[in-house]
Amino acid sequence: MEIIAQYGTIFTSMALIFAFYACWAIGANDVANAMGPPVGSGSLSIRNAVIIAAIFEFAGAFIAGGEVTSTIRDGMIDTESLINRPELLMFGMTAALLATAIWLHVATSQGWPVSTTHTIVGAIVGFAIVGIGPDVVKWNKMGTIVASWFISPLLGGTIAFIITMSIRKFILETDNPYASAKARGPYYIFLVGFIVALVTFFKGLKHLKINLTDAETFGMAVVVGIICAIVGKIMIDRQNVSDADNKEFHYANAEKVFIPMMVFTAAAMCFAHGSNDVANGIGPLAAVLDVVSSQGQIHSKSPLPLWVLFLGGIAIVIGLATYGTKVIATIGTKITELTPSRAFSSTLAAATVVVLASKTGLPVSTTHIAVGAVMGVGLARGIGALDLRVIGKIVLSWFITVPVGAVGAAAIFFLLKGMFA
Amino acid sequence: MGHGNPFASLFGKSPFKAVQQHMRVVTQCAELVPGIFEALVAGNDSKIKEIKVQIDDLEHQADTIKDGMRTHLHKSMFMPVDRRDLLELLNYQDNIADMAEKIAGLLAERRMEMPVGMGAPVVALAKRCIDACLQAGKIIEQLDELVETGFGGRQSELVMGMVEDLSKIETETNAMVADLLRSLFLHEDEIKPVSVILWYQMIHWINELADNAEKVGDRLRLLTAR
Numbered sequence: 109m110e111i112i113a114q115y116g117t118i119f120t121s122m123a124l125i126f127a128f129y130a131c132w133a134i135g136a137n138d139v140a141n142a143m144g145p146p147v148g149s150g151s152l153s154i155r156n157a158v159i160i161a162a163i164f165e166f167a168g169a170f171i172a173g174g175e176v177t178s179t180i181r182d183g184m185i186d187t188e189s190l191i192n193r194p195e196l197l198m199f200g201m202t203a204a205l206l207a208t209a210i211w212l213h214v215a216t217s218q219g220w221p222v223s224t225t226h227t228i229v230g231a232i233v234g235f236a237i238v239g240i241g242p243d244v245v246k247w248n249k250m251g252t253i254v255a256s257w258f259i260s261p262l263l264g265g266t267i268a269f270i271i272t273m274s275i276r277k278f279i280l281e282t283d284n285p286y287a288s289a290k291a292r293g294p295y296y297i298f299l300v301g302f303i304v305a306l307v308t309f310f311k312g313l314k315h316l317k318i319n320l321t322d323a324e325t326f327g328m329a330v331v332v333g334i335i336c337a338i339v340g341k342i343m344i345d346r347q348n349v350s351d352a353d354n355k356e357f358h359y360a361n362a363e364k365v366f367i368p369m370m371v372f373t374a375a376a377m378c379f380a381h382g383s384n385d386v387a388n389g390i391g392p393l394a395a396v397l398d399v400v401s402s403q404g405q406i407h408s409k410s411p412l413p414l415w416v417l418f419l420g421g422i423a424i425v426i427g428l429a430t431y432g433t434k435v436i437a438t439i440g441t442k443i444t445e446l447t448p449s450r451a452f453s454s455t456l457a458a459a460t461v462v463v464l465a466s467k468t469g470l471p472v473s474t475t476h477i478a479v480g481a482v483m484g485v486g487l488a489r490g491i492g493a494l495d496l497r498v499i500g501k502i503v504l505s506w507f508i509t510v511p512v513g514a515v516g517a518a519a520i521f522f523l524l525k526g527m528f529a
Numbered sequence: 530m531g532h533g534n535p536f537a538s539l540f541g542k543s544p545f546k547a548v549q550q551h552m553r554v555v556t557q558c559a560e561l562v563p564g565i566f567e568a569l570v571a572g573n574d575s576k577i578k579e580i581k582v583q584i585d586d587l588e589h590q591a592d593t594i595k596d597g598m599r600t601h602l603h604k605s606m607f608m609p610v611d612r613r614d615l616l617e618l619l620n621y622q623d624n625i626a627d628m629a630e631k632i633a634g635l636l637a638e639r640r641m642e643m644p645v646g647m648g649a650p651v652v653a654l655a656k657r658c659i660d661a662c663l664q665a666g667k668i669i670e671q672l673d674e675l676v677e678t679g680f681g682g683r684q685s686e687l688v689m690g691m692v693e694d695l696s697k698i699e700t701e702t703n704a705m706v707a708d709l710l711r712s713l714f715l716h717e718d719e720i721k722p723v724s725v726i727l728w729y730q731m732i733h734w735i736n737e738l739a740d741n742a743e744k745v746g747d748r749l750r751l752l753t754a755r
Contacts, residue, residue: 141536221535272679281682358684359677435534442537447677478536489609489679492543496605498535505535 111195115528116400119198123396126205128423130389133212134224135427138385139165140435141458141478142377145451148440151367152374154433161432162425164375168382168466169421172308174315174412175469176384177420180228180391181412183469184253185236186244187395193240198399199524200239200517201392204231207516208388211509221498221505223473227513228388229253234514235521256470257506260461261480268457268484275449276488279362286349289365293344294337300372300456301336304379305329307463315412336372343368359449366448373455380462381474382424388471390420446482450490454481476502541606544615545672547598551591551619552745555626556666558587559738562629563655565636570648581633588626595623609680610752618748622669624741625662632734635727642724644716647709654705654735661702661739664695668746675753685753692746699743706736 139161146152152160190197208227215222236244275296282288306329312319320328344365353360394416446454458474458481465472479498486494561584568576598619602612635641643651668691671684678684709732717725 137534140534144537221538276679276682280678281684357677358674439534439537443540445540445543449677475534475536479539482536482539483607486607486609489681490676491540492545492608492676493541493602494539494607495541496607498539500605501538502535 111529112198112400112403116198116403119202119396120400123202123205123393124419126202126209127389127393127420129209130205130212130224130228131386131420131423132427132430133209133216134381134385134388135165135424135429136431137216137427137435138224138381138475139378139424139428139432140439141475142374142381142455143432143436144439144443145446145448145455146367146370146374147436148442148444148446149367149370149448149451151448152371154437157374157436158428158433160371160375161378161428164378165382165424165428166421168379168384169386169424170382170414170417171313171316172379172383172463172466173386173390173417173420174313176387176466176471177391177394177412177417179249179253179469179471180232180387181395181398183249184229184232184246185240186246189244190240194399195529196240196525198396199528200235200521201232201395203235203520203524204228204513204517205389205392206520207231207234207513211512211516215509221475221501222509223475223505224385224388225471225473226257226506226509228392229471230510230513231517232392234511235517237514238518239521239525253470256465256468256472257476260465260470260472261476261483264454264458264461264477264481265484265487266457267460268454268481269488271453271456272450272485272488272490275453280359280449285359285362286354286365289362290344293365293369294341296452296456297340297369297372298333298337300333300376300459302329302333303456303460304376304463305332307460307467308379308383310467315414315417340368340372343371363448366452370448370451370455373452373459376459377455377462377474377478380459380466382421383466384462384472384474386417386420386424389423390416393420445492450482450485453490454478454485457481457484542601543676544598544602544606544608545676547594547601548615548619548622549669549672551594551598552622552666552669554587554591554594555622556662558584558591558626558629559659559662561587562632562735562738563652563659565633566648566652566655569636569641570643570652577633578637581637584629584633588630591623591626595619609676614748614752618745618752621741621744621748622665625665625738625745628734628737628741632731635731635734639727641727641731642720644713644720644724644728647712647716647728650705650709650712651732651735654702654709654732655738657698657702657705658735658739658742661695661698661742664691664698665742665745668692668695668749672749680753688753689750692750695743695746699739702736702739706732 143157143161147154147157187197208231211227212224233245278292279285279288306325309320309325309328347364349361349364394412458478461477462474485491561580565577565580668688671688674684713728
C-alpha cells in the first residue's frame with residue numbers, strides 16, 4: 109500500500125498523459141471515416157464538419173461511453189483477485205496505456221492500419237497474463253469481445269446491404285427518383301435518430317443515473333427521430349436542383365437529396381465513435397484513478413467519475429481539431445466513389461452496429477465496421493471497385509496488433525514494477 | 530498519418546469511368562472512317578493521309594487508357610460485375626479502334642481503285658456502321674446509372690432496349706454488305722484481281738466496326754443480366 113501512497117501521483121499523471129494521447133490519436137485519425145464522405149462530396153466544409161464531429165463525438169463519449177469504459181476498466185480482468193496487490197493493477201493499466209500510445213504512434217507514422225481497440229485490449233490481457241497470471245483474465249468476456257470483432261463488420265455489412273437495397277427499391281427505381289427521395293428522405297432520417305436514440309437510452313444510462321422504462325425509451329427515440337426528420341426536411345427543401353443536372357446523370361438530383369441526409373448519418377457515426385472509442389483511453393485511466401484515490405481499495409463496483417468521460421471527450425475533440433482536419437481532407441478526396449446515397453447506407457449501418465456494441469459494452473473497431481458496411485454496399489453491386497486486399501491487411505493487423513500490445517504492455521509492466529516496487 | 534486508414538484504401542478507382550472514357554475515344558476514332566472513304570471517292574490523297582494520322586493518334590490514346598485500366602484491375606478488386614466480362618467489353622471496344630486503324634492504314638498505303646458505282650454505297654455502309662458504334666457509345670454512357678441502381682430495375686430495361694436498337698442497326702449493315710459484295714463481284718473483271726480481294730477484305734473490315742459495336746452491347750447486356 110505504501111507504493112500507492114508514495115507514487116500515486118506519478119502514476120496518475122502518467123495515466124492521464126497517455127490516456128489523453130490515446131484519445132487525441134483516436135480523434136485525429138478515426139473521425140475521418142465518418143466525416144470523409146460529406147466533406148469529400150462538398151456538402152460540408154471542413155470547419156462545419158469539425159464542429160458537428162466535435163459536438164457528437166463529445167456527446168457520444170459522455171452520454172454513451174460508460175459501458176465500454178467499464179469493460180476496459182474491469183470487465184476483462186478480475187480485479188477482485190488483486191485486492192491484496194492493488195499496485196499491480198496500477199502498474200499494469202499504466203503499462204497498457206503506455207504500450208498503446210507507443211504502438212499507435214509508430215503504426216500511424218508508418219501508415220499501418222491498426223486499431224486502437226485491438227491494441228488496448230491486447231495490452232491489458234498481455235500484462236494480466238504475463239504479470240499476474242492467466243487466471244485473472246475473464247476468458248468468457250474475452251471470447252465475446254474477440255467474437256464481436258468478427259461479427260460486428262459482418263453485421264455492419266448486412267445492414268448496409270439491406271439499406272442499400274431499400275433505397276434502390278423505394279427511391280432510385282421509381283418513376284421520379286428525385287420526388288421519391290424528397291418524399292421518403294425524411295423517413296430515412298427519422299430512422300437515423302430513432303435507432304441511435306433507442307439503442308443509447310435502452311434500459312437507461314447507469315453512469316448518468318438515468319433510468320427509463322421501455323415505453324419511455326421508445327417514446328424518446330420517436331421524439332428524437334421526428335426532430336431529426338423535421339430538421340432534415342428543411343435541409344432537403346433547401347437543396348437546389350435543376351433538370352439540367354439530370355441530363356448527364358439521371359440520378360444527380362436524387363443524390364442531392366442525400367447530401368443533407370448524409371450529414372445526419374455522419375453525426376450519428378461520430379456519436380457512435382465517441383461512445384465506443386473513448387473507452388480505449390479512459391478505461392485504463394479510470395482503473396488507475398480508482399486504485400490511487402481509494403488508496404489501494406479495489407472495488408470493482410465503484411462508479412465511473414464523470415469528469416473522466418468528460419476528459420476523454422475533450423481529448424478526442426482536440427485531436428480532431430489539431431490533426432483530424434487534415435486526415436478528413438485526405439480521406440475525403442480518396443473516397444469520392446462513396447456517393448451521398450451510398451455513404452448514407454454504409455454510415456447508418458456502421459453507426460447502428462457501433463452504438464449497439466457500445467450499449468453492450470463491447471469494445472469494437474469503428475474503422476473495421478465502416479469497412480464492413482462499405483463492403484455491404486459493394487455486395488449490393490453499388491460501388492465501382494473495392495480493393496479486397498484491405499481486408500487481408502485488416503486481418504493481418506489483428507494478428508500483429510494484439511500480440512504487440514500484449515508484449516509491449518507486459519514489458520513495460522515489469523519495467524515499472526522493477527522501478528517502483 | 531491517414532495513409533494507413535483501411536477505410537480510404539478500400540476504394541479503388543472505378544473501372545466504369547475508365548471504360549466510358551475509353552469508349553469516348555474509340556467512337557471519336559471510328560467517326561473519322563466515313564470521311565476517309567469520302568476522300569477516296571473525291572481522289573483526295575492528302576486528306577486520306579491526314580485522317581489516317583488522326584485515327585492513329587486516337588487509337589493510341591485508346592490503347593493507353595486500356596493498358597492503364599488493365600494494370601489497375603488486379604484480381605482482388607471487388608466489382609459489381611465479373612472482371613472477365615468487363616475486360617472482354619473493353620476488348621471489343623478496343624477492336625473498333627483497331628479496325629478503324631487497319632482500314633485507314635490500307636487506304637493510305639495502297640492506291641485503292643474504286644469499282645464503278647461502289648463509292649456511294651461504301652460510304653453509306655461506313656456511316657451506318659458508325660451509327661452502330663455511336664449507339665454502343667450511348668449504351669456505355671449508361672454505365673454510371675447502372676452502377677447506381679446495381680445493374681437492375683428499369684435502368685437495365687432501358688439499356689436492354691438500346692441494345693436491341695443496336696442489333697437492328699447491325700442487321701441492316703449485314704444486308705448492306707451483301708449488296709456491296711454482289712456489286713463487287715459483278716464488276717470483278719474491271720479492276721485488278723488484287724484490288725478485288727482487298728475490297729472484299731475492306732468491306733468486311735468496315736462491317737467489323739458494327740460487329741464489335743454489337744458485341745459491346747451484348748457484353749453490357751450480360752453484365753446487367755447477372
